[in-house]
Structures are given as structure tokens and as C-alpha cells.
Amino acid sequence: MIIRTLTVAVAAATLLAACGSDSNDTAATDEAPASDQPVDVQEGFAESITLVTYESFPTEGTPINDQLAAFTADTGIDVEILVAGDTGTMLSKAELTVGNPEGDVMWGIDNSFLSRAVESGVFEPYVADGLDAIPAQFTELVSNGEATPVDFGDVCLNYDIAALDAAGVEPPAGFADLADPAYADLLVVQNPATSSPGLAFLLATIDEYGADGWEAYWQQLVDNGVAVTDGWTSAYYELFSYYGGDRPIVVSYGSSPPFEVLFAEEPLDTAPTGVVESTCIRQVEFAGILAGTEKLVEAQLLIDFLVSDDFQTELPLNVFVFPTNENVELDPTFVEYAVIPDTSRSVDPADIDANRADWIDTWTDLVIG
């Protein structure tokens, strides 16, 4: 019974939201006699919806997936997760398939790639129900509902405390240390063309060294043997020494350490990885409805769900990020071990938009060849 009532409520809300954009409120209410025919409304939904996302989004077995299952239980809409590579690759595929999207909702375009997605018309604008729980600092990035801010975090250098200790190297204090020969062959970063933390990290170095100085800095990193992977998952789980790779310093998140404490095989008192605070740069991730979807109503329903308290609560300990929804209380472990830098870097969106392609090209020539 509870499920059915919920369904009615959610369905009604969706219909309201769906109609709200192009018809007035009275009409919308007239058209949603939800309490009369609940079953019909539920049967009106498509059986499944596809959530296109990046590699580091868990496809099964985490509380996030349980939450998506709860969404299915409530609405009858099955959520299929489609991993489309790293953020840059995922976005390019979406750009090449505007109008015939590979799915219905996309999770994970971040602020550094957002303007590209918006310009190429990847997203169908939508103002989510429940957006009022999200602070203005996030919503003002998408003031016309181009996409919905779903999480944020800080991209920072992480290091494997034990591995650095064993190598007899002090944790780096900032960017400059990485160019020091003492740190040769220790760092792995992500390719900014394909990866959003990779691009964020590049932006952080541009913020630090300026438009004139960042190339020289990266040349030093190249000379110092920086390793590059296409995506965060490769860098963190395949090359980072804490997971058996040979690189003790990695571009990851300020919120990565609590994850390591919580999921450690043996209980830990302190985090096994550290964060270089001065390197942190703020990243906001968005979800959006893919333009051309045939399941618009269902997609809107899912977006609403993605910013709901229930779903947002699970984000910190499963995808390493902070919820944008202010109502969510953070887990104590997360609060204790996550690094929230006093000041996080950020680069003006207009600057990013104007220079992104050039920066990525220059970086590619310099680092990859």
C-alpha cells in the first residue's frame, strides 16, 4: 500500500513538473487526477530508463544502487546504468549523438566540461523538483535549468602515506614539490581531454602558475616522469600504489581518505592516504536529461530523485563526493576524514569556456606528444 501511495505522489509530482514548464498551474492540476487512477499513471511509464555515466559510478552492489532500486520499486521504472567511459569521452559521444542519445539521463558532466555540453545541445533543460534544497552557489551555475547540480567535491593530490614513507620521501607540500627530482616517477594524473578530475587538475595548475607559466611547469612534470591515464578509475585503482600500482601520488578527491578508512580490509584509526590541500580545486558535477530522449517524463522523475534527500545521503561514502542537497547530514566518518580545504581554487567559467580546447591541445602536445 505504501508503495502505491508513494507512486501516486511521485507520479503526480512528475506530471505537475512536466506540465509546469509550458502550461499554467491550474491546467496542470486539472490534468493530474492522480488519486483517481493510480494504476494507469504507473502503467503509463516506460519500463526502464538508461542512466549514462562515467566509469567510477558503481554499477552494482552499493547503497547507491540500492537507492536506485528503491526508485524502481516506487515508480516501476527500472534504471539501467550505462558506463560510457570517462567524462570527456562520454561527453564527446553525447555530442556526436545529440538527438539520438545513448540513454535518457546523464550523470557526471562537471563544471569544467559543462559549457561544452550546453553549447552542443546535449541536455534538455529542466528545473528539478527539490532544487530549492540546493544552495545558490551551485544552482547559479545553471540558472536556466540547463542541468542539475548533483554533487561537488575538491580535486586534490592524494598520496599513499606508507609508500612515501617507505621511499623516504616527505609528502609534497604543493605543486612545486612535484617538479623536484626527489619526486621523480611518483605521480599519476588523468588526461584532461578524457577525464574531468584530469581537467580540473590542469585548471588548478593554470590557476597556480598563470596562463604564461603552466606550460613550463608541466614540462617539468614531464621531465620528472609523470604518468598519465585516461580516467580516474585507472589512475586510482590500477596505478596508485595504495591499490598495488607503482605511483604513490595521484590526482583524486579531498574526500578520498574517508573512503579508504571505511572500506579498509582491517580497521584503521587514521586515513592511509593524505591530501595536499594547497592543490585542491572545486568541482561541481551535474546530471542532465539527454535531448532527444523518448522518456522525458521518466527522465524528469529520475532527476528529481537524484537530488532527493534519500539518494543524496548515499553519495559521500559511495562516489567520494559531497551532496549538493543541504538537507543531507554527512556521515561522521566522512566528516572526520574528508579534507575540506579552507579555500579551494576555482577558475572563472568564462575563462574555461574560452580556453578549454586550446589548453587541452597544448597540454596534449606537451605531455602526450
Next chain:
Amino acid sequence: MNRLPRRLVVGLAITPAVGLAVFYLWPFATLLAEAISWEAVTTVLGRGRTWEIVWFTTWQAIASTVLTMLVGLAPAWVVARFDFPGRRGLVSILTAVFVMPTVVMGAAMLAVLPDSLDRTVWAVLGAHVLFNVAVIVRTVGAVWEHLPVDMEHAAATLGASPIAVFRHITLPLLKPAMSAAAAIVFLFTFTSFGVIRVVGAPGTRTIEVEVWRRATQLGQVDQAAVLTVLQLVALAAVAVWSVRAQRRHSRALALRPLTRPQRPRRQRDRRSVAAVASATAVVALGPFVALVVRSMSTPTGWTLEAWRTIDTAEVRPGLSVGIDPIDALVNSLQTMLWATAIAVIVGALASLAIAAAGRAGRVLDAGLMLPIGTSAVTIGFGMLITFDTDPVDWRASWWIVPVGHALVAVPFVVRTTLGVLRAVDPDLVAAANTLGASPTRAWSTVIVPHLWKPLAVAAAFAAAISLGEFGATSFLSRSGNETLPIAIEALLGRPGSLLQAKGYVLATMLAAATMVVVLVVDRFQERGR
């Protein structure tokens, strides 16, 4: 001779002709139109990196061609001049290597080379050479086999050393065949894509790879289109040069099919034949053995884990890399069936039409050959940006990948079947006519039955092409519908050893499937003789 009713010929030709126009010519035109953007042209041509890529593409193709020629002449000589146990087997091995999918060849090269050479240009050159040795052995060897030996003997009698004989007699006679083979190898390596993607470092980019990167990684469709046109211009220049060169080198020769390969009689010959043949076999097969070995070895020792857990590809539990190996396998097989069916039907119709029609047939023949001269990346890219609006909004259709594969395979089907149809004795048709059969009846009872045997061979080739197709698929396949080659490239590009081992597992499977196809073809051709 009574001619077939015009309506029948047109009816046969219509499907291939329309298919060619819609799925090849139109996307091609779209691509050209897309490339006519002044801003994109100046950006691409003004970028220093573009010219570095053009230079790299050119020199690696020249180096690959020269090396292939040097490596390939010895086996070509042995196979052409001598009969020895395993001779046919050696040719089959080289042919099998030649039809291996590019990503499998790349994977095999990665597997066999020491880590220090992986992701270097040496690995790229090695893969290119191994791939194309068969071209030299087959084209140069075929001519060599038929060269009149008496000229060589005369020179030797007059006191010329074996080296002098080769330089002054054999080499000049082989030159036309060598330049033809060189042009083919150059074409293949200039447009190299799969090998570079798998074996090359991320910075190692041919024009072809750059087209893919700009379009699918950076979303710069207009710049990618400019690059495809740049590549076409370069290829056209090479084609013109090659035709001229062949005309200059060509000379009248009485090729004698009578001088059959002989058993090596002299001790010295026996030794060289044994050395060359076994070295060739080892070099050709070694990488594929390494493929199997690498699928079972990890840094921590021997294990069948990659084979056992091939149903998933996860970085850690719950974190997928977006590739489902089993789905990729099933998807590849389904795509193969459809692509083969389309290619065989369209190719058969085309062959019948070309054989029956006169000049118009030659136009269709030439038109259907065009996709071979066009890179697979160009084909896939063109289709992707053409079929994106109503009423041809086909980009997301399941059949677009099979159609792309069929486009690449049809020329092979036509080449395999057309020769047989043309070789049918016209007197048979005339006899049927005399006996009262209508032209259509005579055609359907005399000509058409000749189609079946070559068509079976053609179908096998089409299947092999579809299984290994990588360039066009890189653009056309959608997330969740990857084919085996796409999955292999993705897995081998991961740093994690288990994921790499799974890439080698899939590459082993694909290599085995291709090998089976080649054996089937071999059997058919053997029986046909």
C-alpha cells in the same frame, strides 16, 4: 549472343547501386561539405602538430613499406622457387596473419615484445611488417615463380655471381611487382588505425588516429573532417605516383607457368630454404603464441583467472569499465552474421549485374571498389555525421554497424565472384540459346550456378572482415553495444594486469575465429582446384 533483358540487369544492379550511393557516396559528400569551414581549415592547417602528424604518418608508412619489402623478399624467393615440405602451410600462415584483425595483430605484438619496446614506434613498425609480409610473398612471389630461369642460368654461366645475377637480372624483372606491392603496403600503413591505437603510445598518431581523436574524444567534428580530406589528398597523390611508377617499370615478359618450384638440390639451397622458411614461420606465429601465453600470465604467476572471469570486466567489485566481454562476443557474432548476409547478397547481385552489363557494369565495379581505397575511419565517420536527421535518422539503429561492415566487405565479395562468372565459357550460353532457352533461362541455368562456390569463399572473407572491423566501428558502435575489437582495444589500454589479460583472452578468441575462417577458405579453394 542473345542479351539478357535490360530490366533484369537493372533489377540486379539497383540494390548495389543505391546502397553505394546512400551509404558511401552521400556520407562522403557530407564529410566534404563539413570540411568546407574556413575556420576549421585554417585552425587545422595552422596547427604545427598537424604537420608533425602528417610527417609521422608518412615516414612510418615509408619505413614500414621498405622494411616489409626487405623482410618479405626472402620468404617470397623461397616460396616462389622451391618446393619443400610445409610450403603450402607457410603460405597459409602468412595469409592468416594478413587477414588477422588489426587489433589482434596489435595485441600479438604487445604480447611478444619486451615491455621496454611496448608503446614505441618499433612495435608499430614490427606489427606493420608482420602484417604485410604476405602481400610481398603473394604479389612478388607470384611473379618470381614465373620468371624464366634460363636468363638467370645464362648470366651465371657467363660468370656472374649469385648477387650479380639477382641485381642485374632478377631484380629488374621483379620491379613492377615490387612497386605494386609497395603501393599496397604503403596504402595500408599510411591509413593504419587499429595497430596504432593498440600498440602506439598515446602520442603516436597517424592522420587516421587524429581524425578519431578529434571527433570522438574532443568533439571537434569539423576539424576531424578537414583531416580526413587532408588524408584523401595525400592518398590520391600516392595513387597517381604509383600508377606512373608502374607504367615506367613495366616491361613485356614471357612469364612461363612451366617453371614449377623445384626441390632444393644443392646443399646450400637446402640450408637457406630451411632457414628462411622456419624463421618466417617462427616470426609469424610467435606473436600469436605470446597472445595465448599473456592471457594466462599475470605479474604474480600463471593463472586462468582471466579466462574464468571473462564474463565481467571490473576494476573492483561494482566498478565496471563499461565493457561486457561476453556481450561483445555475442554482439560481434550477430553483427558478423548480418554483415555477411548483406555483403553476400549485395555482392552477388553486383557481380551478376557487372558480368551481364557492358560499360555501365564497369562503372558499378569501379564504384564498389571505392570503399577499399577509402579508410574505414572515413567511412564510419561519414556515416555517423550523415544519418543523424529525419528521415534518415539511422545512427542509433542496430543495423548501421553491419551495413558499415558490409560496405567494407562487398568489394571482396565482388572480386571473389566476378572472375569466376566471367570465366564461364560463353559457348555454353550460346548452346543453351540454340537449344531454345530464353536468354534469361540460359543465364539462370548456365551462369548463376557458378556463383555458389566462390560465394561461400566470399562469405567467409566477409565474416572475417566483419569480425575484425575496427575503424568504422569505432565511430558507429554505441556504448553497451561494443564489438570484440572495440572491447580488446579498451581492455588492453588499461594499466591493470587482469583487465589486460582479459584483453588477451578476447584477442585469442578473435584470432582463433579468424584462423578457422582462413582454414575454411583454404579448404574450399583446395577442393575447387
